[in-house]
Amino acid sequence: MKRTRWLVVATLLLITLALFFLPVARFPEDALGMLQGDIDKFTRRVEEYQATYDRYVAQGDPKEKLDKQQVKIDKAKATLNELLAEAEELKSGDAGGALKYSLLPGRLPAELQFDQMRINESKIYQANPEQYYLLVYLAFGLLAGALVLLLLGGGRLVSKLYTLSSILNLAGILVLLYAILRLKAFPILNPYADARLTGLQFPLLLLPLAALLISASGVRNTKRTMIYVLCTALSILSILPFWLMLVNATRSTYQIQQGMSLLPSTYFQSNLNILTGKQFDILVGFKNSAIIAFGATILSVYFSALTAYGLSVYNFKGSKFLYSFILAIIMIPGQVTATGFYMFMYRLNLINSYVPLIIPAIAAPGTVFFLKQYLSANLQLSLVEASRIDGAGEFLTFNKIVMPLMMPAMATMGIMAVIGSWNNYLTPLMLLSNPTMKTLPMMVKELRGDIYRTEYGSIYVGLSLTALPLMVVYFALSKYIIAGVAVGGVKE
Amino acid sequence: MEKPVAGTSGGRRKGLSKVNYNRYGYYFVAPFIIVFLIFQLYPIIFTFRTSVSDAIGWDKINNSVIIGFQNFKMYFDKSSPLFLDFWNSFGNTLLIWLANFIPQILMALVLASWFTDTRMRLNFRGGFKMLIFMPNIITAATIAVLFYSIFNYPIAPANSFLQQAGILHAPFEFFRSTTAARSIISFVQWWMWYGNTMIIMIAGIMGISPELYEAGLVDGCSSRQTFYRITLPLIKPILLFNLVTSMIGGLQMFDIPHLLTEGNPNKTTNTIARFIYQQAFTGSRNFNYASAASVILFIFIVMASLALFWVMRDRDPAARALRRAGK
Numbered sequence: 096m097k098r099t100r101w102l103v104v105a106t107l108l109l110i111t112l113a114l115f116f117l118p119v120a121r122f123p124e125d126a127l128g129m130l131q132g133d134i135d136k137f138t139r140r141v142e143e144y145q146a147t148y149d150r151y152v153a154q155g156d157p158k159e160k161l162d163k164q165q166v167k168i169d170k171a172k173a174t175l176n177e178l179l180a181e182a183e184e185l186k187s188g189d190a191g192g193a194l195k196y197s198l199l200p201g202r203l204p205a206e207l208q209f210d211q212m213r214i215n216e217s218k219i220y221q222a223n224p225e226q227y228y229l230l231v232y233l234a235f236g237l238l239a240g241a242l243v244l245l246l247l248g249g250g251r252l253v254s255k256l257y258t259l260s261s262i263l264n265l266a267g268i269l270v271l272l273y274a275i276l277r278l279k280a281f282p283i284l285n286p287y288a289d290a291r292l293t294g295l296q297f298p299l300l301l302l303p304l305a306a307l308l309i310s311a312s313g314v315r316n317t318k319r320t321m322i323y324v325l326c327t328a329l330s331i332l333s334i335l336p337f338w339l340m341l342v343n344a345t346r347s348t349y350q351i352q353q354g355m356s357l358l359p360s361t362y363f364q365s366n367l368n369i370l371t372g373k374q375f376d377i378l379v380g381f382k383n384s385a386i387i388a389f390g391a392t393i394l395s396v397y398f399s400a401l402t403a404y405g406l407s408v409y410n411f412k413g414s415k416f417l418y419s420f421i422l423a424i425i426m427i428p429g430q431v432t433a434t435g436f437y438m439f440m441y442r443l444n445l446i447n448s449y450v451p452l453i454i455p456a457i458a459a460p461g462t463v464f465f466l467k468q469y470l471s472a473n474l475q476l477s478l479v480e481a482s483r484i485d486g487a488g489e490f491l492t493f494n495k496i497v498m499p500l501m502m503p504a505m506a507t508m509g510i511m512a513v514i515g516s517w518n519n520y521l522t523p524l525m526l527l528s529n530p531t532m533k534t535l536p537m538m539v540k541e542l543r544g545d546i547y548r549t550e551y552g553s554i555y556v557g558l559s560l561t562a563l564p565l566m567v568v569y570f571a572l573s574k575y576i577i578a579g580v581a582v583g584g585v586k587e
Numbered sequence: 588m589e590k591p592v593a594g595t596s597g598g599r600r601k602g603l604s605k606v607n608y609n610r611y612g613y614y615f616v617a618p619f620i621i622v623f624l625i626f627q628l629y630p631i632i633f634t635f636r637t638s639v640s641d642a643i644g645w646d647k648i649n650n651s652v653i654i655g656f657q658n659f660k661m662y663f664d665k666s667s668p669l670f671l672d673f674w675n676s677f678g679n680t681l682l683i684w685l686a687n688f689i690p691q692i693l694m695a696l697v698l699a700s701w702f703t704d705t706r707m708r709l710n711f712r713g714g715f716k717m718l719i720f721m722p723n724i725i726t727a728a729t730i731a732v733l734f735y736s737i738f739n740y741p742i743a744p745a746n747s748f749l750q751q752a753g754i755l756h757a758p759f760e761f762f763r764s765t766t767a768a769r770s771i772i773s774f775v776q777w778w779m780w781y782g783n784t785m786i787i788m789i790a791g792i793m794g795i796s797p798e799l800y801e802a803g804l805v806d807g808c809s810s811r812q813t814f815y816r817i818t819l820p821l822i823k824p825i826l827l828f829n830l831v832t833s834m835i836g837g838l839q840m841f842d843i844p845h846l847l848t849e850g851n852p853n854k855t856t857n858t859i860a861r862f863i864y865q866q867a868f869t870g871s872r873n874f875n876y877a878s879a880a881s882v883i884l885f886i887f888i889v890m891a892s893l894a895l896f897w898v899m900r901d902r903d904p905a906a907r908a909l910r911r912a913g914k
């Protein structure tokens with residue numbers, strides 16, 4: 096590592112360690128907060144009385160009644176004014192003061208007491224200050240360790256110590272972040288209020304982060320390690336929601352209420368029974384989605400191949416224009432014209448029919464574009480001519496000779512088309528209202544409804560059943576899918 | 588523009604085949620054109636027509652009358668009942684899109700540059716790519732309901748975790764808070780799409796001629812210089828393409844807001860696509876207002892795409908030359 100870089104990192108870490116000893120939170124005395132409750136009460140009361148008074152006036156009630164009500168209003172107003180004045184005084188005088196708290200060597204001030212009521216309200220939560228202090232020491236230790244390793248590494252160009260130091264630094268930042276978040280959450284009993292973090296929290300977190308970035312970008316091995324850590328974290332982030340879904344699908348409602356878990360349980364069957372007991376017929380949805388997706392895909396791929404072949408082999412009038420036109424319509428925003436599409440289908444009497452979901456797939460400009468690119472790179476026109484000489488008709492040539500040649504590209508586009516059609520939500524939602532025709536994404540919406548309000552486990556079973564087939568397909572074919580996405584994007 | 592003359596150009600395609608066979612081209616492209624005209628072009632025209640008609644309710648689908656631009660007044664007259672609704676949804680959509688697109692493109696660029704860095708030679712690139720891209724494949728509807736279940740109130744994994752960790756002492760109603768609801772939608776969109784953008788960026792970078800990188804290596808470029816001087820200028824067209832497609836997709840965002848928050852709290856996560864959907868497919872079926880909103884959105888998308896192409900056009904002749912060299 097370069098000498099200056101090394102010095103900067105060391106200084107940043109040193110400052111961070113020093114910041115541990117400065118007050119990071121305040122616990123203001125919350126007399127004002129207690130007053131606020133009364134103020135709200137009286138404000139409401141004045142409004143109520145005023146409303147009653149107005150009603151009396153409207154009804155034309157006798158004057159005595161009105162006067163009586165007026166007295167009541169005045170009384171309430173006087174009390175309210177008193178309270179407001181008191182609050183004003185408290186605000187201007189900064190009365191009571193606040194207790195300060197620094198992470199080290201700090202302990203929560205003895206005056207603070209935990210609000211047991213708020214802890215009891217949620218059975219999961221525990222306020223354990225001893226555990227908290229350990230956490231702070233751990234954060235300090237990790238960052239101090241990072242500094243020590245860095246110093247040991249000295250000004251050497253490359254050293255394993257730097258990598259280790261960065262790892263400790265990262266761990267320290269995470270523990271520190273957690274400690275600060277947790278500090279804010281301690282439920283403190285009146286008259287003191289919950290922790291208000293001071294501006295110090297930002298340098299406490301940002302300085303070691305800056306140190307981490309500077310040191311990691313300076314040494315290639317360290318950078319590599321940090322990239323691995325980040326990519327692993329992102330991969331976990333991708334999986335975690337699905338993992339939670341699968342795990343919760345096997346847990347009972349009671350277990351889910353008790354808290355989060357990453358380990359599966361044994362209630363899958365009973366959750367599934369509850370789900371099927373509520374008329375959630377996943378097989379029907381599966382069948383409907385499959386009919387639409389595969390129907391649309393076969394048409395889309397076959398006719399796109401036909402069009403691509405027509406464009407690349409025949410030099411007919413307007414073929415160049417047609418190709419530019421197809422490139423232009425790739426960008427047409429589809430959902431924008433949904434209203435017109437729906438009304439037109441209504442006129443054709445094609446509501447509650449799969450025709451408008453399958454037939455339009457024939458015109459897939461993106462697929463045509465990709466297959467045309469593939470053909471111009473892979474098709475020898477001599478092959479077509481040879482087939483003509485042998486007496487094959489044009490369509491026979493296409494079906495028997497050219498199509499097998501295009502299979503890899505057609506498969507890639509086919510997978511993309513199946514997934515796209517399978518995941519489509521808005522178009523079937525508009526067109527299909529018959530419950531027996533519903534597609535899988537439409538059935539998912541039911542899981543959000545009231546009938547599953549307390550059946551947490553079965554919601555996750557339903558979600559898992561809709562997601563699992565796709566996940567299986569994805570893991571089996573990810574190579575082709577990723578290739579399909581890549582060629583789709585690089586169009587210029 | 589010039590037409591190839593028989594015999595002089597297209598050596599392979601000369602002679603008997605050219606004259607006899609080219610008319611078959613029409614048969615091959617006919618299904619595409621017919622279906623396109625019926626199912627794509629006509630609905631667009633029909634949407635434009637409905638936007639200037641009085642089509643409210645089922646009966647009017649078959650016999651609406653053109654009444655002029657009155658429907659558009661709904662969205663440009665401050666006193667009309669739909670004015671606020673529409674422009675608020677417009678603002679929400681742009682906000683949510685920006686909040687997911689900016690981190691998405693940055694993350695994708697950074698990851699793509701790492702994954703293609705020849706000097707870094709990361710292992711497990713395929714595995715990382717596969718996992719990071721995965722959320723993009725799963726049905727958006729499923730993901731929306733999944734995140735709804737994860738962030739639900741009062742009992743759901745997110746709240747349980749935050750309470751178990753001691754960060755919250757009472758469950759938090761994510762979908763009652765505007766900031767939280769918008770952030771969750773933006774996060775889900777980011778989470779679903781940054782892998783996709785990354786794959787496209789990687790493909791773009793791989794398409795750059797390796798000779799340029801070799802030249803850079805010989806001249807002693809650092810990784811950073813390579814990225815800023817070679818990679819970034821050369822994938823600008825792909826960045827632009829991605830920006831435009833993402834904008835077109837983002838402005839039509841429907842599935843996630845519709846199933847995750849239903850536009851709540853207080854319509855602050857309502858998007859234009861949801862607004863149009865609600866006008867046309869719920870309540871009194873205001874097909875005309877929905878179409879007018881669609882037309883406004885359509886025009887906005889076209890203008891914005893053109894503006895983006897214009898802003899990002901090549902002004903620097905050196906970059907243009909470099910790109911041509913790269914091909």
